[in-house]
Amino acid sequence: MNKFVKTLKNIFSIEELRGRIFYTLCFLAIFRLGSYIVLPGVDPSALTESSGGMLGMLNLFLGGAFTRASIFALGIMPYISASIVIQLLGMAVPYFQRMQKEGESGRKRINQITRVLTIVITLAQGSGYLYSTIPNEAIVINQSLFYPAAMIILTAGTVFCMWLGEKITEKGIGNGISMLIMIGIISSFPTAIIQEFQTQGFSILLVVELVALFFIVMGVVLLNAAVRKVPVQYARQVVGAGGKKRTLATGQRSYIPLKVNAANVMPIIFAQSLMFLPSLIAGVWADESDTARWVMQNFSDYTSFAYNATFATMILLFTYFYTAITINPDQMAEDLKRNNAFVPNVKPGEETSGFISWILDRITLPSAIYLAVVAILPAFASMLGVSSAFSRFYGGTSLIIMVGVILDTLQQIESYLLMQNYDSMMKSGNIKGRQNVATV
Structure with missing residues (x-):
């Protein structure tokens, strides 16, 4: 316990790391706030809950924004789809393979193509989402005005989420896109465990479930x-x-x-x-x-x-x-x-x-x-x-994503701590050089 407290003190003693953690928390709070803002012209009480399948998985990744018909209803998922498409093209199409080998300039062009493809995918997924997921009785304004306006808002929401992810990567800690997905998954965990506690009560079965989850x-x-x-x-x-x-x-x-x-x-x-x-x-x-x-x-x-x-x-x-x-x-x-x-x-x-x-x-x-x-x-x-x-x-996709993102974030924090220790040893003069050569 003392080692854990000491590690926390070391983390918050580094000004740059402390600032990055603060920026990350602020950006994640903005993302979660946007997931509760419902599309204009939609009655939230008339919406139905997605139970399972692909819709249930999307709703889990987006922290409930999908079934709430929020402005972040599609979240970062179109960007993920665009990135996967570009990644597969980079393995099969020579044009994208050449760009991958061009260094920084090639990465910038690939990022620009990914952003454009994200907008195209958002328009396609947004139209399907609006027409198949939101029932007519939930739309309280003229439908001929609602659909074009909702498409623009959904596209702007996805682009804003993409911008948040890039800002977290640039100014925060961890991979921004992965952090947004992880926070959406984790946001449903408290509700799920409360519901399980209400169902099982404080019993041996609940303890067994928690122990099994820990070992998994x-x-x-x-x-x-x-x-x-x-x-x-x-x-x-x-x-x-x-x-x-x-x-x-x-x-x-x-x-x-x-x-x-x-x-x-x-x-x-x-x-x-x-x-x-x-x-x-x-x-x-x-x-x-x-x-x-x-x-x-x-x-x-x-x-x-x-x-x-x-x-x-x-x-x-x-x-x-x-x-x-x-x-x-x-x-x-x-x-x-x-x-x-x-x-x-x-x-x-x-x-x-x-x-x-x-x-x-x-x-x-x-x-x-x-x-x-x-x-x-x-x-x-x-x-x-x-x-x-x-x-x-x-198990499933949600658990692997959470574990992967948390491990990557902890590795970044550890690298800052190691750098801080290295700087301290350099200033104190405790590092001695050692030649690794043989004279011939």
Whole structure:
């Protein structure tokens, strides 16, 4: 406890870090306030609550703004969709690949294209949201005036959320876009745990649920931070070869950290976005076919065996697919060769690429199984009697996003603390230099 208090004191003793935390809290407060401002011309009492599926997941990410028909009803999700599209184009289209290699100028152009695509996606998603989610009885003004005005407001709200995310990244702490998603998820946690307490009461069952949640979170933290270290040896280099005395700098040993969960949460997002298709397609023939009715019934229930088996299988496939398109062993082997580095006992070039691919194939399988298990844990929790609102925190996309964002934020805070300690040691003169060269 004393160490925790000391760490807090150290955090708030650094002026820059204290200012960044303050800016982050202010920007997050603005985001949460906007999620409660309802679109002009909408009667909040006539709105219906989204129960599950993609709408329920979107509402969870947006902290309830989706079902409240707020000005931030779409939040940052169109920007996320645009970023995923640009990322996939960067892996397949040579034009975007060239921009990625152009350094800062290329990143600026990609960011500009992403912003424009965000507006286009917002207009498409906004029209679908207004016409399919907001009932006519909730609109209290002329509908011919409401829809154009609401489209402009929703688009402006998404652009403002995108600006908030960029400002958090620039002036705050952590990744701004991820912070906005995380705060939307966490905002529903107090309500969910209060509802669970009202349902279960202060009983052994509630204690068991909280203990199980704790160990699940710890497991996700461990697996999310797990890496496979590939050892790398840098070749020795001659320094001062033109003088009378030459020195040979000893080669350094390092490693390539290959994340076990390299795909992160993307396979779950891809699989979740496709899981509504079977019930949607089967609904066309539901009146004519028993099979179609069975598919529609089972794939509309996220606790059914068919739904979870299909969901887990798709996650396994998407994990291998996304890892394959995001990590290029050939490029990694080429970069090592260009920097005079090599993997011990492995020849540079093609053999190094094959060795890295061999490792990736073996660490991707446990990663895929882990993602599949985490994704279906909320269904098991719900079947065991946990309320639907509270069971969402037992796994799935929300838990992985929260753990990832919190870990990244803590790493940034730790880097500030290490820098502060380094500056203190430099001023006190406690650091001694050490040469790592051999005379030849």
